[in-house]
Amino acid sequence: MDETAKLRIAMVLFPRLTQLDLTGPYEVLARMPETQVDLVHHDLDPVVTDRGLVLTPTATFDSYGSPDILFVPGGPGQLAAMRDRALINFLRRAGEKAQYITSVCTGSLLLGAAGLLAGRRATTHWSVHEQLALLGAKPVKERVVVDGNVVTGAGVSAGLDFALALAAELHGPEVAERIQLQIEYDPAPPFRSGSPEKARPETLAALREAAAKLTAERAKVAGAIGRRLGLSG
DSSP states (O other): OOTTOSEEEEEEOOTTOOHHHHHHHHHHHTTSTTEEEEEEESSSSOEEOTTSOEEOOSEEHHHHOOOSEEEEOOSTTHHHHTTOHHHHHHHHHHHHHOSEEEEETTHHHHHHHTTOOTTOEEOOOGGGGGGGGGGTOEEOOSSEEEETTEEEEOSTTHHHHHHHHHHHHHHOHHHHHHHHHHTTOOOOOSSSOSSTTTSOHHHHHHHHHHTHHHHHHHHHHHHHHHHHTTSOO
């Protein structure tokens, strides 16, 4: 690790995370000045994402210490990660001292499971938006939500918006604008189906049906954790 770095970012890994949740923000945050980004996991063995991309951790939960920025991605592996005691304990410990506590997509459910979103405004993927309340958060339907030192992004591609917003919080809009131009982030999607409000009803229904089992299991686990932590009824 570069000991001269002024800002330390810990990006948490777990099996079957959605890589764009992490790699989108990584591309932006690693371009900030004087920044060290680490990928943190139980050990240094490669971690396989939900679509097969392999990521290599650079630090472990036990060795990392306290980051300036804690970041958690989402993905289908989030469900098992909510039961991962070492991961949740790392989030709690890191969140106590972090300057910013952040997530993209269903990573916010992991922050909630660690008790880090109690009473905070937050967002997540549209399919599990209401589940934030089970973990004590206040769900907000926005692409990026800033509540004090908690910054959360909505689903997957919103990670780029999230990271640019965070870069602006840390270094001002001029730095964020330069990074946005460097990566030529000027979205013009070919279809108007990027949100439940814009998608055709049959498209939305098909995705809800495909994810119904996972969504229900997520709600069950989030509710149980929320009750155990005294965050929901």
